[in-house]
Amino acid sequence: MYEILMIAFLVVALVLIGFIMLQQGKGADMGASFGSGASNTVFGSSGSGNFLTRATAGLAVVFFILSLVLGNLSTSTDESSNDFSDLSVPAEEQELPPADDKSESESEVPPID
Numbered sequence: 001m002y003e004i005l006m007i008a009f010l011v012v013a014l015v016l017i018g019f020i021m022l023q024q025g026k027g028a029d030m031g032a033s034f035g036s037g038a039s040n041t042v043f044g045s046s047g048s049g050n051f052l053t054r055a056t057a058g059l060a061v062v063f064f065i066l067s068l069v070l071g072n073l074s075t076s077t078d079e080s081s082n083d084f085s086d087l088s089v090p091a092e093e094q095e096l097p098p099a100d101d102k103s104e105s106e107s108e109v110p111p112i113d
Contacts (some may be wrong), residue, residue: 001073002070002073002074005066005069005070005073006070008066009063009066009067009070012059012062012063012066013063015059016056016059016060016063019052019055019056019059020056022052023052023053023056
């Protein structure tokens with residue numbers, strides 16, 4: 001399930017990037033209003049802006065929903081797979097400093113007078 005959602009997430013992200021790159025900026029509206037090649041566009045003179053705007057908004061909503069679902073699925077997976085305790089060195093293999101056999105009275109620190 002997670003893999004299918006991840007593939008859908010990547011496809012939606014790529015299509016969203018493509019739709020954003022296809023849109024014209026605000027400065028291009030002035031030239032299109034005087035008829036400079038607007039009849040040669042695929043969607044007509046005003047259809048491309050409306051279609052691309054709605055498609056971009058819809059894809060953005062799907063993108064955010066998939067982001068939330070994938071984030072929720074990735075945090076609610078098996079706890080042992082995300083636990084790093086298996087990476088720690090077992091107690092038998094840890095190097096410990098040698099134990100001192102001295103009593104507290106034989107310590108190297110002189111007593112304070």
